[in-house]
Amino acid sequence: MESIYKNLTTDELAKHLGQFLVSSWSYSAVSTFSRNQKAYEMQSVYGYRSKSSATTIAGNAYHEALQQYFNLFKAKEALPELVDLETIAYNYIEETDPRNWKLQKTTPSVEECITQASATVSKLLQNFLKDISVYVDEIDEVLDVEHYGKGIFVTINGVDIPLPLYYKVDLVVKLKSGKIVIIDHKSKQSYTPDDAVKLTNGKQAITYIKGYEAEKGIKVDEVWFIENKFSQNRDKSPQLIKFPLDMTSEDERRYYEVLLYEGLRSLVHAVNDPDYVYIMNDSDNLVDLAEMYEFWTKTLLLDVEDFTGIDPTKTELIKQRLKKIKDTGIKTINPTVIKQFRQNAAEFIQYDYSNKDMTQEEKIEHVLRRFGTIVKVAKIFNGYSSNTYLLQIDAGTKINSIQSHKLDLANALDVSTVRISKELTVYEGKSYLAVELSKKRERDLNFTKKDLVDMKIPIGRDNFEQIVHWDLNNHSTPHALVCGATGSGKSVELKSIIEFSKLAGVKHIIILDPKFEFCRMGLKGVKIYSEILDIETALENLVIEMNERVKAGSEEKTLIIFDEFADAQSQGRKGKELDIMEMVEVGQQKMKTMFGETMVPKMKLQKVGSKNTLEENLRILLQKGRSVGFRIVAATQRASVKVITGDAKANFPVQICFRVPKEIDSKVVLDEGGAESLAGGGDGLIRSPEYPELVRFQAYYKP
Structure with missing residues (x-):
């Protein structure tokens, strides 16, 4: 049966969803609402993200590794071994934001959380590979891995649900028997009791089925819940247990729909009523009770702008709701008492300092x-x-x-x-x-001429308001390497270097711009080359000019900005494309003429030499050009060892790094981490012989 809401136009859908405090539902949302309405309000309406324990993070890392395993299984490629899966899981754990770890008495520090999560996921993955037959013995084909279904309108228990379903299934397979099966990976400290499987898993199974069938048009026959218990079984029995639910019976499906619909109906009613009072369940051991009470006091004291997780489309609805809550609360409870209660609640959150005053x-x-x-x-x-x-x-x-x-x-x-x-x-x-x-930048460091002194090109200011500079007259700092991801501030920094250099009296400024970015900036008095052949020719001519300067003893300053040099190097001519071909005499040959036979030269097109590659010309300029006034800034988004080799870095005594995706990227550029944690928008780090240590700075902004 197709939902009546499926055919709404974009405008009709926006108007329809505008009636509700939330824009979707999921199985976990229904489960949370049924267990603890206040926890649902906190997480789904206000967008609170609760911290996760080491065990939960380990479970997430386990899913991450299994996703890679079954993607390779689906592609019929070589399957990863334990070390490969552990590496995927450990990377997930290491990259988890420190703010997301829930510190507890057994794991009072993030480092201890990481250690426990790593040990737990290692056990889970060992179990998985040891008992892999539970999965693969019956699988003929993998259809989907980690499939996300978003915005699917479904019918539950014969009722069209007015909110779209969001769901995620770990694995969908076709068995050798021809059955279509949804598989859910679960990491457990103890197995779900057999008599509770249908009640606890049935509602989740029917949610998956209703969403997947409505989206894909494929009938699902079974849902498997495969539990992996990380604590060792004393009887040495397999650690992985499969709980299959047969969904071919319409009566069985209808039974699970009835169970699901009961909680879902109550949820929809609640989010359709902005005055609904969400009841708190003090006995809920899946939510931090103190955190929940702390959230409740915030709704009595704070404004909608103070809740950063709210869906922007729901701001006005929740703003009205908060006003009514505060008006009602203040009438019945003294605000001083509410604030005191909040402080008392925060004291119970032993290790969560974000709640402390x-x-x-x-x-x-x-x-x-x-x-x-x-x-x-x-x-x-x-x-x-x-x-x-x-x-x-x-x-x-x-x-x-x-x-x-x-x-x-x-x-x-x-x-x-x-x-x-x-x-x-x-x-x-x-x-x-x-x-x-x-932190979020609250002010800009605007470009100003007064910060320029002689040939000391201002790069930015540190937090002590000291100017950080690159001295073009210092022979120990001739060239600079600049790296940064999109939005990090790299291009704006290059523009300010160009403008300061012009003010300092540098008359010759050349930009090699393979991505055509500087062409749009309207820079005056600057030569810009963007086509790869033009860039190659420009570098060839600069090498010639450099050699002429050496002979003449000239040291006139020339600034070369080479943006995205790695891309240009990969696009440049190589091998036979650089061969210099000429017609050369290779002997004599007879030729008949009206006067008889005569000997004439025999000509052939032959290689007489080869041009330098773009990379070689750049290296020559870097190594020899410094003594005759050439100053080069090479910039790239890609901080890999293939791009920034040890030899290449040796030619760039000044290394500037803006925000990069990972710590390893920062280490490639600066030899230490830190750039991965920068705020973006010109927040940078610089290493230079002119400074005893790595310096953090804010780059100049010039419109």
């Missing part, structure tokens, strides 16, 4: 004290894209012990990561350890 500096001191390190935040500097906290450290304290807890600091400070300098920072004659926290 503490300043950032107090959290830094408190977290490190808990791990036995006594520090004092002596100075705070509010930068453009980050804040710097200077820590005064007791004598004898090992700096490495603080470095090892940076994830715990990030968790407590509610940021994705923190950067802790490897060297001590000297400020006003005293040594401190600098801790940097990224």
Whole structure:
């Protein structure tokens, strides 16, 4: 049966969904609502993301590894071994935002959470490969892996549900018997009791089926729940157990639909009533009770703008709801009592510092004290894209012990990561350890002529408001490497370098722009080459000019900006394309003429030499051009060792890195991590012989 809501136009659908506090439903949403309405309101209406335990993260990492396994299985390619699967899972765990870890008594630090999650997922993957026959013995073909169904209108128990279904199935296969089966991977500490399987899994199974069949038009025969218990079975029995549900019987399907519809109907009614009162279940052991009470007090005290997870299309509805909640609450409860209650609730959230009424500096001191390190935040500097906290450290304290807890600091400070300098920072004659926290930039560092002194090209300002520069007259810093992902501020930085260089009196500025980005910037007095053949020719001519300068003893400054040089190198001519071919005499041959036979030269097209590759010409300019005034800035988005080799980096004493996707990218450019945690929009790190350590700075903005 097709839902009546399936044929709504875009405008009709927007108007229809505008009546509800949420825009979709899922099985987990119905399950949460049935168990604890207040938890559903917190998570689905207000978009709260609860922290996850080490066990939960391990389960997510297990799913990540199995996704790769079955994608290869589907493609009939070589299947990964245990080490390959563990690497996928460990990467997932390592890349989990520190703010998402739920610290508990057994795992009071992020590092301990990571250790436990890694050990747990390793057991799960060992079990999976050992008992893989539970999966593959009957599979003929894999149809879908980690399939997401979004916005599917379905009919449950004969009723068209007015909200679209969002669902995810781990695996859909065709068996050798011809049956179509949905498979759900589950990691467990203990198996689901046999007598509870139908009740606990049946509603989830029918949700998958209704969504998948409505979307794909394929009838599903069975749903398997394969549970992997990470604690070892004492009787040495298999760790993987399959709980199959036969869905071929219409009576069986109808039974599960009735069970699902009961909770779903109540959910739809609640989200269609902005005045609905969501009941809190104090006995719910799947939600942090203190967190839930803390959320409840926020709805009594805060405005809609303070809830960052709300669906923007629902802001007005929830704003009206909050006003009524606060008006009602304040009439019956004194606001002072509400605030006191919030503080008391937060005290029960033992390890979640984001709920504590503490300043950032107090959290830094408190977290490190808990791990036995006594520090004092002596100075705070509010930068453009980050804040710097200077820590005064007791004598004898090992700096490495603080470095090892940076994830715990990030968790407590509610940021994705923190950067802790490897060297001590000297400020006003005293040594401190600098801790940097990224933040949303509240002001721009605008381009200004007054920051230019001689040939010292301003790159930006650090959090101490000191100008960070690149000195074109310093022979130890002739060339600069600039790296950064899209949106990181790399192109704006290059533009400001060009403008400062013009002001400094650099008359010859050349831009090699294979992506045609600078063509649109309207730069005056600058030569721009974008076609790959033009770029190659320009570099050839620059090498010729360099050799002429060497002979003449000239040192006139020439700035070359080579944007996306890696792309140009890959596009440049190679091999036989660089051969120089000429007609040459290879002997004599007879030719008949009206006067008789005569000997004439025999000509043949032959290779007489070869041109340098684009990469070779760039290397020559980098190595020899520095002494005759050439200054080169090479920029790229790709921070890989194939692009930025050790030899290439040796030619760039100045290394500038804006935000990059991963820590390994930062290490390729700067030899240490940190750039992966930058805020973007000109927030950068620079390594230069002119500075004793890596410096964080904000780049200039020039419209």
